[in-house]
Amino acid sequence: MDRISWKEKKKNKEVLEGIGLKHTELLKTVKTRQLAYCGHIRRHQSLQKSIMEGKINGKRQHGRKRKSWLGNIEETTTRLINECCEVALDREEWRDTIASNIWQETEQHCTAQLPCSDIWELWYRFREERNRSSWV
Template sequence: MSIFLYACESWTLSADTERRIRAMEMRCYRRLLGITYKDHITNEEVSRRIENAIGPHVDLLTIVRQRKLKWYGHTTRSPGLAKTIMQGTVNGGRRRGKQKKRWEDNIKEWTGLELRNILRKAEDREEWKSVVGRSSAAPRRIPNLRDR
C-alpha cells in the first residue's frame, strides 16, 4: 500500500488513471481473498467480502484525493519554493486542441471552487480540513449499459 501511494500527491488524475487505480485495488482484494477471475465473482461481491473481513475501510482513490488536497493546503500556507512553483505561471498560452488535464484542474474539480476561493480557503487550516473532507470522497463507478 505504501509503495502504491508513494508521491501520489504529485499525480494528475484523469478518468483513465482513476479507472486503473480502482482496477488495481480490486486485483489486490481478489488476491487477498484467493479469488480468481475464473470464479466469476463480481467486483461488488468482492467488495462485500472485504467489508466483512476487515470492516469499513477507505478506498485507494479517496486516499489519493485526500493526500493531494492536504498537500495543496500545506504548500499554500507555507512560504517556499513548492508554493512558488505550484502557483507560478509561465509566459505564453496553452497549445491548440483538447487540453490535457493539469494538476490544479483536479483541485478545482474536486472542490467545485474557483482558484481564488481555493487559495483563500487553503490559508485557513480548519476551513481547508472541512473542504478536504467534503471533496475527497471518490464517487462510485458509474454502471455501464451492460450492467443494467
C-alpha cells in the first residue's frame, strides 16, 4: 500500500499504523462480515451452504490440521458450531451475537482511532497522492 518492499521486513501492524489505521480495526471488520455471511448462508438452502458445511470424502494430508470455516466461526463466537447454527436461524438474535462478540473483542484489544467508515476515504486519498507523486 505504501510501496514498502518485503525486504524491509516491516510488520503489518507498522505498515497500517504508518497510514493511520490500527490492525484491530481491520480485523473487527473482517470478523463482522464473516459472521454476517455465515448467518446468511445458514438461513438459506443453497449450494454454498452445502459447500461450507460439507465434508469431503477421502483421507486428509499428513501434518497439522488446516483451519476450517466452521472452526473460525466457533473461535470468533466462542460457541460450539451447533449453537451457532441454531442462533443463526433467527436473524435478530444472530445480529446481537455478532455485535456482542465483536464488542467484547475490541474492548479487550482495541487501540483503534479511526472508524471503519474512514478506511475507504483514507485509501482513496492515499491513492490520489501516490498517483500525483509518480507523474511529477
